[in-house]
Amino acid sequence: MLSQDYVFPRTVESALALLKEYGGKAIIIAGGTDLVLLEARKKETSAVLVDISHIPDLCGIREEEGWIVLGANVTHSEAAFSPLIRQKALALAIASGKVGGRQIRNIATVAGNIVAGHPAGDAAVALTALGATCVIRSPDGARRELGMPEMYAGLHVSAVDCHAELLTHIRIPAQGPGEGSSYQRMEQRKALSLPMLCVGARVAMNGKKIKSARIAIAPVGPRPQRATEAEDFLAGKTASPNVFAKAAALADKHAAFRTSAVRGSSEFRHAVLPVFVVRALEEAVARAAGA
Amino acid sequence: MAKVISFLLNGERVELFADPGMLLVDALRDELKLTGTKIGCKTGGCGACTVIMNGLAVNSCLIPLGKAEGANIVTIEGLADLDKLHPVQRAFIDHGAVQCGMCTPGFIMSAKALLDNNPSPDREQIREALSGNICRCTGYVKIEEAVASAAGRMHGDKNHEGCARCGEGTQ
Ligand SMILES: Cc1cc2nc3c(=O)[nH]c(=O)nc-3n(C[C@H](O)[C@H](O)[C@H](O)COP(=O)(O)OP(=O)(O)OC[C@H]3O[C@@H](n4cnc5c(N)ncnc54)[C@H](O)[C@@H]3O)c2cc1C
Ligand code: FES
Numbered sequence: 001m002l003s004q005d006y007v008f009p010r011t012v013e014s015a016l017a018l019l020k021e022y023g024g025k026a027i028i029i030a031g032g033t034d035l036v037l038l039e040a041r042k043k044e045t046s047a048v049l050v051d052i053s054h055i056p057d058l059c060g061i062r063e064e065e066g067w068i069v070l071g072a073n074v075t076h077s078e079a080a081f082s083p084l085i086r087q088k089a090l091a092l093a094i095a096s097g098k099v100g101g102r103q104i105r106n107i108a109t110v111a112g113n114i115v116a117g118h119p120a121g122d123a124a125v126a127l128t129a130l131g132a133t134c135v136i137r138s139p140d141g142a143r144r145e146l147g148m149p150e151m152y153a154g155l156h157v158s159a160v161d162c163h164a165e166l167l168t169h170i171r172i173p174a175q176g177p178g179e180g181s182s183y184q185r186m187e188q189r190k191a192l193s194l195p196m197l198c199v200g201a202r203v204a205m206n207g208k209k210i211k212s213a214r215i216a217i218a219p220v221g222p223r224p225q226r227a228t229e230a231e232d233f234l235a236g237k238t239a240s241p242n243v244f245a246k247a248a249a250l251a252d253k254h255a256a257f258r259t260s261a262v263r264g265s266s267e268f269r270h271a272v273l274p275v276f277v278v279r280a281l282e283e284a285v286a287r288a289a290g291a
Numbered sequence: 292m293a294k295v296i297s298f299l300l301n302g303e304r305v306e307l308f309a310d311p312g313m314l315l316v317d318a319l320r321d322e323l324k325l326t327g328t329k330i331g332c333k334t335g336g337c338g339a340c341t342v343i344m345n346g347l348a349v350n351s352c353l354i355p356l357g358k359a360e361g362a363n364i365v366t367i368e369g370l371a372d373l374d375k376l377h378p379v380q381r382a383f384i385d386h387g388a389v390q391c392g393m394c395t396p397g398f399i400m401s402a403k404a405l406l407d408n409n410p411s412p413d414r415e416q417i418r419e420a421l422s423g424n425i426c427r428c429t430g431y432v433k434i435e436e437a438v439a440s441a442a443g444r445m446h447g448d449k450n451h452e453g454c455a456r457c458g459e460g461t462q
């Protein structure tokens with residue numbers, strides 16, 4: 001246990017002012033599901049916790065000129081059950097629904113999942129496939145936007161400094177007609193388990209023709225990885241099992257799995273990855289067609 | 292830095308002079324002597340410490356006491372009405388859903404949170420709501436049956452306060 005102070009700012013401005021006032025000795029807490037464990041292991045020892053969960057501007061999910069906008073307080077349960085996200089950013093709803101167990105999802109946030117910088121943070125992988133961007137505010141009032149996976153600065157290190165800055169909103173280009181997305185995850189059991197392999201996909205179709213595709217894979221490094229060669233290959237092709245299989249092989253070529261006692265061997269995951277990429281593409285394409 | 296933290300606990304206002312960095316589960320068990328909330332892992336991985344905070348099931352081992360300020364918290368001790376067990380508690384006994392009992396308060400709190408929000412869940416919804424709770428004894432089947440039957444009982448029992456959403460069972 002740490003000797004700490006705990007504050008609930010009511011606005012983004014006051015949260016940023018508090019972080020500045022404490023000069024690096026304070027840290028943001030959202031759901032706390034990552035932070036509390038870091039504290040228990042003494043990896044995080046900030047003197048003040050700045051709890052953002054009472055800031056109304058950071059709550060809720062809305063649609064705004066073709067974008068789905070999530071406030072930083074949106075939890076995985078909210079994302080998983082949101083009709084708007086299920087309709088226009090489905091991969092995120094599926095991914096958030098797989099995080100931890102229900103108690104974790106009820107309090108852990110999508111934004112916290114990004115800033116925690118897990119190599120295979122479920123929501124972060126889905127958001128990489130969906131092409132999301134993050135809005136960041138700094139104490140001097142500056143506002144910047146970073147895409148996914150550029151939000152990752154390294155293994156468990158975010159481009160956002162949680163002692164000084166605030167990720168305020170996540171913006172996802174809303175899926176329109178002819179677009180679909182999917183999320184696939186392999187794990188040892190259905191809840192409370194570390195992902196062994198995650199694949200997110202998003203496609204835009206023109207009839208049977210693939211206009212564009214985005215594929216994100218993890219854990220193959222410190223951050224979710226785009227399968228860019230597969231994406232380039234898919235653009236302009238007519239969707240077919242053969243085309244999906246070729247894209248899957250290209251994605252696998254660039255996936256550098258390490259053998260891990262908990263996540264499975266490299267050989268095993270190389271065998272599964274192409275199957276998952278094909279599944280992700282099939283589902284995304286079927287949904288784009290309104291299935 | 293200890294300070295006064297106050298919240299609603301099982302319907303009564305409590306005030307604690309404690310460090311806000313203390314874990315809610317430790318405050319409940321060690322300070323308030325409510326030991327019905329159990330500790331299995333203290334890392335969010337077992338659900339033994341589940342309580343209901345502002346209507347949602349959460350792991351009290353992952354919540355700094357500071358976060359509880361102003362919250363409405365219900366623990367297993369808050370369910371029975373004098374001598375009358377809550378329908379979920381009754382159903383766990385009737386269905387033999389309890390063996391060693393270590394996981395039971397956590398499961399019951401998860402089930403109560405579910406039924407408060409969704410009075411007639413299907414099997415999938417029950418499984419989703421219990422996904423954060425681990426039991427090493429029962430094999431889950433009897434727990435699922437108990438929750439399904441409690442749902443039916445809460446609907447039908449005219450003495451129960453009734454379900455907020457459909458009004459069924461209200462006197
Ligand atoms: C038992 C258990 C199971 C889990 N299972 C999974 C799983 O299956 N998949 C998965 O991906 N994750 C999992 N997690 C990890 C965790 O729950 C998620 O990463 C969660 O989304 C983190 O969100 P949070 O709100 O709890 O973050 P917090 O713990 O509050 O914060 C995490 C970090 O981000 C910073 N931060 C949070 N919000 C902001 C913001 N808006 N601006 C700036 N900085 C911010 C904090 O300072 C902290 O450093 C699990 C955790 C536990 C304990
Ligand atoms: S003790 Fe809290 S989840 Fe295990």
Ligand code: FES
Nearest residue numbers: 390391426427428
């Ligand atoms: S009854 Fe023993 S752990 Fe569930």
